[in-house]
Amino acid sequence: MNLRLTRRGLLAGVLAATTVSACSSAPGAAPAPTISFDPPGDAPLAVWELTGGLSAPGTAALRPPRLVVYGDGEAIADATYRSRLDPDQLRGLATTLADDLRANAAEKKPTGTPSILDAPVTKLTVWSASGTLTCSAEGLDELKPDHWYPAALYDARDRLATVHKAVSATAQPYLATRVRVVAVPALEGTAGGVAVGTPVAALPSASSAAAWPLGIALPSPDNEGLRRADLDGDAARAAVRMLTRDLDQRGAWPTYRLQDGTVLRASWRYLLPNE
Template sequence: MNRRSLLLAAGAVGVTTAVGGAAAAIAADDPEAGRKSRPMLTWELTGGFVPAGWSALRAPRLVAYDDGVLIADAQKRLRVGAGEIRSLRNHATTVLRDPANAHRRQGAPMIADVPSTVFTARTNGRKFSLQFEGLEETRRDRAYPAAAYSLLDHCAQLRDRVNRSGAGFHPDAVRAIVVLLDAAQPTTATVPPWPAGVPVPRFRKDEFVTQLDLRDRQARALMRAVPRPEQPQWPVFKLPDGRRAQLNWRFLLPHE
């Protein structure tokens, strides 16, 4: 990533730190209640000190759907029984409906630049969500109530199971993340043109990070041009206007 991207990420971290220590609880009517592919539970990481573009590229660690499908990291999928989905829903709802479970213990140490964990559960037309700053990193210090770590363990066990035993998740739908490079930044390699068949991204004034959700033919064109790279390696392409941009992508989830 270029220096400008890193500076933007640093600014974003300050905002996350300011609000992450408080319980970010939601208990309200679920606006997605009528959607066919709505997730029953999501486990996500947000914020932390990451370069620009990484937050959009970072897929939820686990998504569970009402039909029993679990998807881990937007890479593996596994269908489980109704009993396991019911157990997960009941556990998550019990923890997340109580905002006290996201209150840090007084005197618990703060860890800078770590991401926040966000759990969201949906049941009976209602949505419950809590945010925990540095949940995994503060386990040894017991910064949060035991219920929070219990839900983390439950979700982590399911995620490990999906990644270990699940099938590959490869839909014809991707999220492309595009980051403009500074014009003055040197390059030693020949920069290829923007991939054919992939829409050219548009950037608003002073914007240098954007994303494109692509499906079907456009998604396949991107995947041909950029075979799934290792995430630290963001290929560079030349836009039609001559600017250079870094590009990466991940698979879109059914509800996105």
């Protein structure tokens, strides 16, 4: 018997409509259990991501999900490493995540969240045949010592963190044909720019910056000066070859000079199948 699950394969998973700090089901999702799940296209089975928190616009625009698990068992951590779950691991993850989120829904929720400066929002998403369930919790990790959120929500997060650790440990690189390039003004401070208080003599200049590769087109900047481009084909290959990647996501972006003299800091990452 062929046990291989395709990205649109059979999965065991049960979800119910519920709320947690912010939890929602897709419209029409039924609370009744289901025994199969067929995600559309390249839609993932489970996603763990962090949004918000202390980060510059450039860093936030480039930040990938912490972990994405697809229906065929493909698991990608930080858009950097990949591995594959076997069918039993995949079914077990889907089932336990669903159990955690159902249990979380049944517990009494906090009436408000303490204000934690610059704390990110943890977002967990799981798909089922009856719809999707997404839970968002601000400062989930920061508030764990105080047991602010239900234990089941921490269990769900920890299950995905365990998979993330295992995928990262394989050090098998994730590669793709499409990339995202993000560039920000070099003098706007914080990650992706220059830290506030940097001596004027240490600021990047047009003369010290490398010329921007001609084969990589960037769109016009938005109101914050951010430029973002999702590239494919020759442009994507040029970005991989000519631009430095911020592999550890610490905001150490190199400096480039556009033809008009504008100085930018830029980096890139591979896009996920569902992006």
